[in-house]
């Protein structure tokens with residue numbers, strides 16, 4: 001893959017990240033994404049195009065509004081850089097084996113960057129407002145099955161559940177239907193596992209650890225990466241959450257972080273490194289066993 005492709009992916013990610021910032025601010029406030037154009041939330045002055053260039057404008061204005069001087073959160077730059085990095089990461093994951101992105105991989109590239117963008121918006125809204133907007137998760141639950149029906153290759157075929165349903169219903173050998181079924185199964189398992197864990201947590205710890213927003217978020221993820229990916233993503237999210245929780249405990253920080261960002265991180269990792277994580281997961285008992 002030529003370097004220029006990665007540069008392009010990064011710049012595209014910066015621009016998409018700039019739009020994701022708009023979504024993060026406006027979706028939970030029920031504002032239109034298109035109108036009005038970018039403006040300062042304090043003085044309401046519109047932001048000129050040359051003050052709206054990803055990363056550079058924030059640095060040049062030192063994070064202050066040009067008109068009223070109010071501080072503009074570093075989150076804006078962070079989201080742009082993160083989106084740029086994730087786009088490069090997605091491209092690298094797909095280009096590992098070949099010099100150019102084969103045309104057949106383009107739908108997967110598009111679907112994965114869309115899912116990654118949705119996960120970034122969901123995470124930052126969840127951190128700031130403790131909700132995950134339906135405009136992201138429920139929309140993803142509709143988009144996922146449609147994309148998988150058009151491009152059945154998005155989710156790797158599994159014999160265990162999807163294959164069984166297709167044989168049982170006499171629909172085996174019809175790839176587009178197979179993609180649709182795989183996506184719906186992924187959606188049900190993804191949301192089901194979070195729902196079950198939430199109920200279990202309520203019984204065991206008498207605490208609300210996972211909300212219905214998380215259930216819908218993993219429904220969306222499952223619809224894109226299938227039931228095995230969704231289960232693995234949930235497991236990875238719990239591991240990452242436990243590690244961060246221990247670190248916060250040691251540093252005596254009493255910051256509450258919602259579970260959405262962990263689910264998003266687990267999903268991103270699985271989306272891009274499914275093979276390695278599955279191998280690690282299956283070998284985990286032997287890796288941590290004291291009787292090796």
Ligand SMILES: [Zn+2]
Pocket residue numbers: 040041042043044045065066067068069070
């Ligand atoms: Zn201002």
